[in-house]
Amino acid sequence: MSTSDGPTRSNNPLSALLRLLRLPWGRPRSEPADVRPTDPAELGREVRRVQAGIIRDAFKGEVATAGPENSPVKDDADLTYLYRPGHLLVQAERLDEVLTWFRERGEDFGGEPEPVEEPIKGRLVTIRLPSRRDRADDVLATLDELDDHFGRQDDADSPPVATPDHIMYVTTRGGLCPATEPEVPRSRTPWPPQEADPTPAPDPKDKIRVAVVDTGLWMEAIDSDASPWLESDDVFADATDEERVDRTAIHPYAGHGTFVAGVISCLAPETRIEVEGLLTRGGAIWESRIVRQLDEALGDDNHPQLVSISAGTHTRCGRPPLSFAMLAAEHRLAERDDVLVIAAAGNDASDEKFWPAAFSWAVSVGSVDPDRKVSDFSNYGKDWVKIYARGRDLVNAFPVGAYTCHEPPHAGIVRKFDGLAQWSGTSFSTPIVTGLVAAVMRDKRIPARAAWQAVEATAIDEHDTRINEDIRIVGPLT
Template sequence: MTSSQSDAPDEASVHGMDEASEKLRKEILREQVRYLIEAMGGPDAAAVVWTEDGWLDYLYRPGVLLARDEHWTEVAELLGAQRVEGERIQRQRGLTVLQVALDSETTVPDVLERVDRELGVGKATPDHILFVTPGGGGGYACPATEPEEPGSDPAPHPAITSDLGAGTEVFVSVVDTGWWPPAATDPVSPWLAGVDGDPETIDTSNIHPYAGHGTFIAGIVRTQAPAARIRVEGFLPLGGAVYESEIVVQLGEALAHGPDIISLSAGCPTRGEVPLLSFEVFWEQRLRHQKGTVLVAAAGNDGHRKPFWPAAFPWSVSVGAIDADGSRADYSNFGSWVDVYALGTGVVNAYPTGTFFCHEPPNVGEKREFTGIARWSGTSFSTPLVSGLIAARMSQHGISARKAADQLLVEAAAAGRRGVGPILYPAN
């Protein structure tokens, strides 16, 4: 494994694809990572570790480590690190953020090897970057495609359920890029009336990558639960990315609103596939005490079985993607840690009106015009479908989100498909 902030290496790897496809997907991946690092503030704010065969391993915050409160002093003494004081990210009880002084030849992964060796694996971890952007082993994005024009007769797909009362008295928190307010009054997306959230700033003459992601997701929830109250939190404004230490503080703030369901279409791979420390602490200190609340999280779009966090935690509902024919989407992550699969390919819903220029090969520079609706693919979009189904079940049976999710997972297992796994289909 190598650590770098430059382009990924070009060595061949075996991912079940031909050489030309692999080369294209690595080009896409390099562009995604370049954009993400630039959006986060450059190499001083975001760094990347690549695998030896040129795929994304993980992204992290340079010069910063995380440790549990009970471990930080021994980590600090070993490395000469300093506890970060006064920052908002220090508000997460149980988690300490440490600044470590590094020379030009030393990286966070380098010093963590010393921590692993002398104190034990997991005593300190990187401050990983969660994202709705790059894919890893498969070279896909999350979302798995750039937004596409929906065609001549755009309508939401999946369609809005016939049960217009589904989701009554249910509150869904969509943790994402923010909310595009015009969608709530646009005649092409009436199902979004009443949705609110943190406004997302969008230049509609040149819509930036992943803009409108949160609005699109809110629309999908509404197709399955038209009566649900939805708030879109703008926790991922920087290229759809955020430090793990920051998002757990924001999730705590979201919990203060009392949501039944948190829908999170973001995540990341981690160093050594060790669970996200910040989310472990968040679960222990906050979420497990919020009786009945469920976190529904995207399984990621890397096309492999390696865990993607926080979806891989046993206390989350992890969602992979299927195509329209019910087969597992080739971009979807999979494995025993994925709880359920739902439609994620060719989903149609609300999107900002404006002009989008493609950033990824082979469509770089292609101009796409949108009039309030787009077609998009990825586990980002199968996730809110499941969130909406949970919301609908809650209102239909007067039960908590946790009980509704458990019931739906039992039904999904019964409807499971060989070679895929448990499946939930959209409401009629």
């Protein structure tokens, strides 16, 4: 990632937006105007600043950023990952060793660390860090020293003793959001198209159970004229996971979880879809909070059979996130046939691993365009992206109201929605794969991993010259 020689800019999203409004492509206007800046590189950097500012505002300062060298950055355009300041995740079985290390280094810290929560009981502990007397970054500098002491572990099967509590976000394109902001669709029908209900309909107790880890569910989409495929009998959320939307000013990332649920419903009617409202703070959440919820869900007797995650993060040193490594160990995700995690590969146009999609036990999903070429925003990598599906210009449910674009070159444009939107990103190729797997589970009455293998067997093999890799594609394209 390139670096900036210019002055550090404000990270406040309002300041960033006002700054954009002073630029020629940022003046308020209505569609269809689309004036692009002459410097694409600076455009991308401005987008990243604005998106990071949204997360900063949502977390009210409880967020820090690191660059490619795992050091703090002054300009959010240079960030590689975000993390929770003042906290570490530690393997529970190594906690005493870590606390002993702090005590032996007592003169270097202004106190002792404090265990504050246990996201996965017996596996993972969150600790609050004391301040450092050298005033170095409390998380990054301390982890460098812990690596020196305990040894560096990069293997998912041998996770590090301690890591940052990374911030996970809805999948990115050189920034911290889906590959595009939502657009007004040209069609009043969903894409992918709605499949016919199965005959006979499955008994309610036999319906496939899917968990969508996302921004929550906008309840007005259920049983609406605009999205009748979202039926109240099958798509639901707890009261705490319902998404509240101001129709006069739809907030960033609103409708993301509803859209994802709609894609699954279109491809796999008569599927029980529970939308978890976890990514509610600027489309982001600490990884420890996601795994705490997933640990509870997977430990339930009526656990989800498919978990669809259209979110993730790059990580410190590119290592597997400790939280998901511990979740996989606790619930034997690499061995079980009855639970499958399907996760977005991310939209950085990069081959750098994006987690949790990059775990071997997950089905990582990249995006292709209708012409079978890898989307210009999609991450890729033959050693970790398992499958591709269309992620360009999908149409599905979205809140009714006015949305003001935040990102250049469209910053300031007001888009008005009436229940559907068009959206792009690996966020949306992921539920295509989830829907395909759920439909096979329903029709063949086979467990999750076997159904995934059946879907994978239908893949089209292509060679993509842009990334110079062989890829495999499933699902509808046109």
